[in-house]
């Protein structure tokens with residue numbers, strides 16, 4: 183499980199700036215898609231192989247007008263409750279304020295490790311910066327400059343040190359696809375889980391002790407093994423599973439990161455909401471394979487069916503790589519076909535793409551349409567090999583590749599997807615430029 187780091191602090195101390203710095207490596211990998219609205223409060227960061235989840239509590243709507251406890255948004259409270267570690271940001275330029283002291287008092291009761299981070303410390307003497315804030319009784323203040331990046335890497339190393347890297351996830355290949363069922367509240371996730379698990383055999387399922395940990399439920403369907411990654415803290419009650427907690431973005435993100443294939447559940451009776459779009463955006467960023475289940479199809483008439491299709495086409499057009507299924511979890515209709523698409527998406531996400539076939543596919547695309555010239559530079563794409571799975575990564579070698587426009591990258595992505603018939607997974611392109619100054623011209 184990726185550790186969850188939650189940023190807390192009064193307005194204007196630099197939480198958003200630090201959030202961007204902690205998550206930027208990942209964000210930069212994913213080209214912005216038309217129609218995609220991102221939830222900027224949640225992001226995945228990475229140091230080397232180590233991934234972590236960052237939550238920025240800035241800008242959440244206050245629930246009540248006054249009092250620091252009420253002022254902390256409900257979502258901020260939920261994030262604190264679900265955090266593995268809290269970063270408490272203060273402003274090294276303005277010094278300690280009463281507001282800081284109130285937040286500190288709240289965080290001391292959180293029962294989580296808290297690191298006191300003094301931001302805007304660029305060009306300031308370390309001892310001087312820290313002196314003021316020792317009084318908070320939250321240990322040694324860690325000076326950083328979120329804007330300039332000073333001290334941020336050291337901060338991440340200190341924060342992540344207690345969290346052992348877990349490598350169990352990918353290893354169990356014969357446990358079948360790891361599937362996460364995600365969606366906003368009330369769309370029918372629990373009902374779908376029960377439709378999947380109900381009559382099927384749940385293999386030696388043990389409930390772990392804590393509710394904060396995601397649960398992996400192994401099961402078999404049509405003779406194939408799967409593992410269901412829980413999002414809602416499912417509890418077994420008699421024969422069925424039910425959600426024990428309210429919706430959690432953090433758990434949703436954790437489940438997406440841990441699975442191979444996401445099943446995104448939408449409610450056919452309602453228009454696509456901002457929350458649906460945000461969850462879809464998380465899936466897109468993660469690079470996971472995806473199948474969309476438009477649920478409660480039994481409950482809507484023909485007019486409504488047309489309308490929801492149009493709405494989905496307009497608001498979620500960036501999910502074009504996924505297959506859509508119109509299902510009823512309640513009446514267990516369309517579930518078999520849905521799981522067929524899960525299998526196909528898994529196979530696509532894990533596909534082996536041989537270097538000769540990739541290079542041939544590349545040459546076919548180049549023959550169809552060469553990348554445009556950029557000033558004196560003409561990008562030359564020479565050969566391709568596979569650089570990863572889930573999502574498949576295609577590494578292209580050549581020269582002047584930094585001048586390939588985003589639209590051409592998308593053309594290549596689609597071309598490889600078609601050449602290898604990869605249904606249900608996104609695909610990513612990485613460029614490796616050989617620095618040969620002579621080859622770049624011409």
Ligand SMILES: Nc1nc2c(ncn2[C@@H]2O[C@H](COP(=O)(O)OP(=O)(O)OP(=O)(O)O)[C@@H](O)[C@H]2O)c(=O)[nH]1
Pocket residue numbers: 191192193194195196197198199200240241301302303304326327328329330
């Ligand atoms: N000098 C300096 N300024 C910084 C640094 N980090 C952030 N700032 C500035 O501080 C201001 C507030 O930064 P934000 O990241 O928006 O602060 P925030 O805590 O997210 O604010 P809210 O969204 O209001 O809670 C901006 O003008 C930033 O440019 C830093 O390391 N050094």
Ligand SMILES: Nc1nc2c(ncn2[C@@H]2O[C@H](COP(=O)(O)OP(=O)(O)OP(=O)(O)O)[C@@H](O)[C@H]2O)c(=O)[nH]1
Pocket residue numbers: 365366367368369370371372373374414425429477478479480481509510511512513
């Ligand atoms: N008509 C119809 N109702 C459904 C269907 N699937 C779920 N429902 C109903 O929708 C409501 C919500 O279903 P849940 O399975 O609890 O939804 P959920 O997404 O798990 O909700 P949270 O636990 O709040 O996240 C319940 O009343 C279900 O009976 C369906 O296919 N058709």
